[in-house]
Amino acid sequence: MLRIVVVGGGAAGLELVTRLGRNKRHEVMLIEPSSHHFWKPRLHEIAAGTFDAELDSVSYFQHAECNGYTHIQDAMTGLNRDTKTISLRGTMNNETTLQYDHLVMAVGAVSNDFQTPGVSEHCLFLDSSGQAQKAWQHVKQQLKATGTRHISIVGAGATGVELAAELAKVSRKLQRYRQASEFKITLIEAAERVLPGSPECMSNKVKTALEKQGITVLTNTRVQRADAGKLVTSENEIISADLQIWAAGIKCAEWLTKLDGLETNRLNQLIVKSTLQSSLDNSIFVIGDNAQCTQPDGSFVPPRAQAANQAATHLAKQFNRLLKNKPLQPFIYHDGGMVVAVGHDNAVGTLMNNKLVLKGSLIRNLYDTIFRLHQRVLFSWGRVTALVVLKRIKCMLNPYYKGF
Numbered sequence: 001m002l003r004i005v006v007v008g009g010g011a012a013g014l015e016l017v018t019r020l021g022r023n024k025r026h027e028v029m030l031i032e033p034s035s036h037h038f039w040k041p042r043l044h045e046i047a048a049g050t051f052d053a054e055l056d057s058v059s060y061f062q063h064a065e066c067n068g069y070t071h072i073q074d075a076m077t078g079l080n081r082d083t084k085t086i087s088l089r090g091t092m093n094n095e096t097t098l099q100y101d102h103l104v105m106a107v108g109a110v111s112n113d114f115q116t117p118g119v120s121e122h123c124l125f126l127d128s129s130g131q132a133q134k135a136w137q138h139v140k141q142q143l144k145a146t147g148t149r150h151i152s153i154v155g156a157g158a159t160g161v162e163l164a165a166e167l168a169k170v171s172r173k174l175q176r177y178r179q180a181s182e183f184k185i186t187l188i189e190a191a192e193r194v195l196p197g198s199p200e201c202m203s204n205k206v207k208t209a210l211e212k213q214g215i216t217v218l219t220n221t222r223v224q225r226a227d228a229g230k231l232v233t234s235e236n237e238i239i240s241a242d243l244q245i246w247a248a249g250i251k252c253a254e255w256l257t258k259l260d261g262l263e264t265n266r267l268n269q270l271i272v273k274s275t276l277q278s279s280l281d282n283s284i285f286v287i288g289d290n291a292q293c294t295q296p297d298g299s300f301v302p303p304r305a306q307a308a309n310q311a312a313t314h315l316a317k318q319f320n321r322l323l324k325n326k327p328l329q330p331f332i333y334h335d336g337g338m339v340v341a342v343g344h345d346n347a348v349g350t351l352m353n354n355k356l357v358l359k360g361s362l363i364r365n366l367y368d369t370i371f372r373l374h375q376r377v378l379f380s381w382g383r384v385t386a387l388v389v390l391k392r393i394k395c396m397l398n399p400y401y402k403g404f
């Protein structure tokens with residue numbers, strides 16, 4: 001049996017080990033430092049106190065036991081390609097090594113502060129469940145304060161847009177029940193429109209939906225410095241806030257550039273061939289946000305949840321082909337459109353190759369379905385249905401916000 005070691009149990013890695021583990025044709029190991037999996041596109045709900053951790057998170061240990069793979073709760077720190085070993089750091093800071101036959105890197109990406117001075121000290125981030133929980137502690141303080149509180153969010157990609165809308169909704173809801181503070185939210189984007197990577201028509205609909213919720217949207221505005229309680233733009237304009245959250249750009253961790261000579265780009269992503277194999281080593285595969293994968297038209301596979309899911313499905317099939325000594329097929333990404341939540345009961349999405357842009361509560365259901373499809377890979381339909389029903393009942397009985 002060949003040993004496949006997958007590093008990172010996020011959108012890509014967890015789906016891959018689930019598929020491979022159930023297959024029982026390989027020995028499958030997942031290296032993931034966290035104890036629980038949270039689907040990253042929902043981290044803004046943790047930061048806004050509306051996430052139901054009981055129903056919507058996954059225990060790696062339990063999931064591994066039920067799906068035929070081993071979870072090692074360590075972080076990868078290094079690679080030796082000659083001996084085919086990776087270095088690991090455990091929860092007690094103990095160092096070990098682990099041998100692989102095939103290695104899959106799926107450690108994702110984090111937001112990019114573009115080395116803007118003061119950002120790491122004075123802004124919160126939303127790159128992991130831990131950071132999202134930290135952000136929620138700060139948001140909670142602001143909700144409990146009286147009067148008007150100002151929140152600045154830098155970056156109007158999916159993360160910034162979804163966070164701004166969710167926070168606006170929570171603040172409105174809480175004001176109805178008690179004397180919570182009113183949030184004035186400013187969303188700041190350097191490009192000329194929100195969701196710069198989406199069709200213009202979608203950007204306009206999202207901007208209108210945000211403004212209807214009282215959110216101030218500043219486009220063509222580049223932050224050049226962050227200080228305590230204020231952001232300074234390249235035009236030297238000052239945007240004061242009680243809370244500042246940075247949700248702009250992506251880049252990968254610095255340690256990926258030191259992996260025994262593997263090729264990386266300026267965002268520290270590992271460069272792969274069309275087969276998802278690292279450009280320099282055929283026994284190393286890279287999937288998800290930490291891969292730079294070029295498509296036949298010269299474009300790159302985007303850092304999105306659906307691209308991570310597609311790559312995991314593709315690679316699971318390729319490992320079966322390897323067993324049969326068949327050649328590997330190239331990974332072709334199919335853009336299934338984009339759906340962005342703008343509050344708990346509204347979303348905007350593009351369908352049919354970006355020809356159709358729709359918004360409303362039905363599209364919000366479609367947004368939820370994307371998460372349910374991810375859960376469907378991890379569990380059976382029966383369990384996913386039970387989770388949906390349980391969530392509906394809990395939502396009827398409990399308040400919309402969970403953590404106040």
Ligand SMILES: Cc1cc2nc3c(=O)[nH]c(=O)nc-3n(C[C@H](O)[C@H](O)[C@H](O)COP(=O)(O)OP(=O)(O)OC[C@H]3O[C@@H](n4cnc5c(N)ncnc54)[C@H](O)[C@@H]3O)c2cc1C
Binds near residue numbers: 077108
């Ligand atoms: C708030 C938010 C909202 C988003 N909304 C959307 C959206 O609406 N639509 C969309 O398509 N995309 C969205 N995204 C992007 C999407 O979440 C990512 O594209 C997707 O999660 C990438 O999957 P991945 O498996 O590559 O990485 P991740 O899902 O980030 O998983 C990486 C995993 O690697 C682990 N890891 C990190 N370092 C190590 C290490 N040293 N050793 C071992 N393990 C390690 C991490 O703990 C993590 O579990 C959003 C992202 C955020 C943050």
